[in-house]
Amino acid sequence: MSFTNGSAPRRVAFDEALARKIIDAELGREGPLLPILHALQQEFGCVPSEAEPLIATMLNVTRAEVHGVVSFYHDFRRAPAGRHVLQLCRAEACQSMGAEGSSRRLLEKLGLDWGGTTSDGNITVEPVYCLGLCATAPSAMVDGEPRGRMNAAQLDALVAELAAEGKR
Amino acid sequence: MKVFVSLDAGAIAVGAERAAKAIAAEAQKRNLEIELVRNGARGMFWLEPLVEVATPAGRIGYGPVASKDVASLFDAGFLEGRPHPLCVGLVEDIPFFKRQTRLVFARCGLADPFSLDDYRSLGGLRGLERAIALGPEEIVAEVKRSGLRGRGGAGFPTGIKWETAARAAGTKKYIVCNADEGDSGTFADRVLMEGDPFTLIEGMAIAGIGVGATQGYIYIRSEYPHAMRSMTKAIEIARGAGLLGPQVAGSKYSFDIEVRVGAGAYICGEETSMLESIEGKRGQVRAKPPLPVLSGLFGKPTVINNLLSLASVLFILSEGAQAYADFGWGKSRGTMPIQLAGNVKQGGIFECAFGITLGELVYEVGGGTSNGRPVRAVQAGGPLGAYFPPALFDTPYDYEAFAAREGLIGHGGIVVFDDTVDLARMARFAMEFCAHESCGKCTPCRIGSTRGVETIDRILAGRDIEKNVALVRDLCETLKFGSLCALGGLVPYPVLSALKYFPGDFGMAVRPAAAAVREVT
Known part of the structure; x- marks a missing residue:
């Protein structure tokens, strides 16, 4: 669990347009995947599975690679935590x-x-x-x-x- | 009237925020004009929340201050430094503080960490200015002459690493600061990032100029949200003041820094795994060679230094290599910010020259256990460090002396345990932690750690103790020599030291204490 801006993550339903915007904002970095995952989790309370193919397309990597990273790190959740x-x-x-x-x-x-x-x-x-x-x-x-x-x-x-x- | 309350996460954890608010409110109520400064930590955490007041005689401290104590502090006249039951006198006269040689932590706790003016007036930027005047070759030569060794644990000479990177061919080079301070019992990186962030920025800029790198990354663990926010803010201020960017401090050198936040993987403190993580991959260890200094981040020459190594460079540049090397002894030169933690009466950061003994640290500096029970063991060097019994407390704090006793100083943490500790359980925990944090790349670590937990469980259940202990020793041998990195390679340290010095905890026959001591000395 991370609190990258110091507040508890919001918990909103998956929204593809919003996810796209969040991913897009990090694309200028070198090696943007971890910042992307942190930003998504901050917004959605977890890294929604729907986000994986989207990230894969936008970073031009395979979905397996994205999933491999999400599942490697203890911080990233598949479902939001409690309040x-x-x-x-x-x-x-x-x-x-x-x-x-x-x-x-x-x-x-x-x-x-x-x-x-x-x-x-x-x-x-x-x-x-x-x-x-x-x-x-x-x-x-x-x-x-x-x-x-x-x-x-x-x-x-x-x-x-x-x-x-x-x-x- | 200046009043100081720390903004360090360690102070906030025990109520510094509440104390600061109560002081501001009480001052307002009494119509008193005060300037409340949120400083970094002094490193004496048993006194936190520590409230300091600037007086003509120096800064007088009160602690630990709960919000309920605030009214009585005002009544007693603490703004003039008057007596109160919580008064600890002149802060810099407290023996724990006075006995230190603070080179890395020279400024920490003295001022507002985000004031560049304060930073400069306390001696900041002198290292960078001299570095710019010297130029890359002389910077590297100076660091080499100082004898500085990596403060992350491995103790590799920093100057040689810089020299190799400086000579490496490459269009772009990187400086990566390892601030993934995952070892239990260590917190010096965190305290410095929160209390004196410009020191790290300056150290990285010097490194960048020295090796010809233009981009730096600070990899901070996600368990440190306060440090992450502090560094981000300080970098923005430094950039705004022209200390970072295309012309570092008005020079011809270009250097900038970005903060990267980890995601809860201990293994990412291992340097090659950290590079993978910054690149956006699973934090799996890379086989060496190639060495990161030749082919590191994105395949480019990369210097990966521990935060404390980079922070040590300032003094070396501003005062000269010899002044730094004059501290310490043997092959361990300079100072080490040692962190006293766990069941210790006076826990905190104690920076001193190498050579002090473990016993002096635990009993004289730390004051023994917090609950007054006898000390039974300390674990030095984090979760992969050895457990030392008091019989080994004559060990001097020195890379080689610890290695000679099958231990390590690591990142400078010392965790104290009282006589209720069960070392067989701690050995099991070491294996469990290794299994939890293994990146999975090499078999000894991935499988061996889990087998280690299972085997120690059989010992704890009293089944075939001798046979299973032999199996654990054998497993440790495999882990030590067959693992790709230090996680699997060093986890035998806590396990074997627990077995060696505390066999009774494993249900084995206990040898006379004298024999055990003879064996290690």
Whole structure:
């Protein structure tokens, strides 16, 4: 999941004319495919499968090549995430501060596995391997905003906050 | 009255934004005129959110400041630097800070990162100006003489890389800055990009002039949205001021920079995989040769340097190669921004000359664990670095000394673990991480990492421990010598060091501690 302009991606239905415009805007770059995929995901909340043949035609590569790239990178989604994306760091520095236990507990509480979305579509919980906040571990990122010192109690409070927002 | 609150993501993560807002609101309420500066991080994250006030005696700090503390800070007279329970005194007198030799981080945290005037007044652009006066050949010679080695982990001499690229035939050449700082426990690149972005721009421009490259790319991981926005903004400012473009700082040299954002693949920190990614391909490792310096990005001569290497070049150019080489010892010259992370009382960035011991770093600088429990191990050098027990804490911070003990300094991260850590689980995690991040190109890494997880799982379940441990060792041998790049090639480090120093965690017979130490020294 990426937040290239700092805000959560919009989630609009696939629109070929719009997709074409987004792709076109990046064509002047050398090696434009990753910027294109980020921009599409920013707009549609994912890289829609309908976009693949379009990108292939506009970049003059095969659809297989485009699909190969989309599927290689962990960031690119095939379907939009929940309203909120909560990324929990699983890397060593966070583990040293008990992140594995608090993450597992939260997933159990929400009835999710890594990458899952709550049944009301409110929160998607994803693993992330290092956010560079290793001196204030355990770390998390919620909709692109960094959170440090996220022990079990802090995590609970954050999820409660997100749940309350979801009901509004 | 100047008040400083950091805009670093690490400070924001623990409430710097809320503290800044509360200070602005409280000042307004009390009709006090303050200038709130959002500076880069000082690198002392246990104090964040750190609030600093400029006084005639120097900058006085308060931290960690929660928004609820703000009213009492005003009551106590913090704007005049008066005492308060959160007061930490003169920030530059804090032992963690005072003990450092900040060459790369010289400016970080002092001012607004986007003010070119501040940058210049703090010594910025002197390196670039001297570089332009010297010309390409002398720039490369200066960097060679400094003894600077790649700060990404491999430690290859930067000057030799530049020289090879400068001599390579090619119509177009590139500088690629590796800011895909994926190692757990490292954050120096992020902090510098957010707190002093012009330093990286200046370093890349010097590299560009030195090797005759006209285009630079900064490859930043998507997990760093703040750094990405900071660099993009700083590049625009630099371009507007004529520092980038057809005439760099008014010279005859042309150089420009574009930010590229990764997409969550750790392997893209490997240099050839990064090139594939910038080209818009799957981040799969390329076989070498050809070396990227001869045929790299889009088949053109390309220098790929770690962000900290490029940022080190400024001092080398402005103060001279010898001044830089005077720091450090042996074959490790200059300074390294070391990052103390994980379960450590005083975590942050500690830049110093090579040669300090691991024990000094963990106990004296870091202050031991954050929860006061005994230190059981540290992992130095990221997820592919070895686990060292306290018995090895006499190891000096130096490329060769770590290598001699089957470890690595990598990108300078040190993650501290207390006595509750289970090293067998950490070894399993190393294999799991390798399986998750393997690009899939070579078989040892792609298959070996998954087999490694399965085998360690059998050990954790207590099944045929000796036999399975032998299998893990054998697998590590294959990974080490048969993998195409450092991911598969180095994952044996954490696994084998865990086995060697913490056999009990794997259910194996524990040798007397003294014997274990004798073996490594």
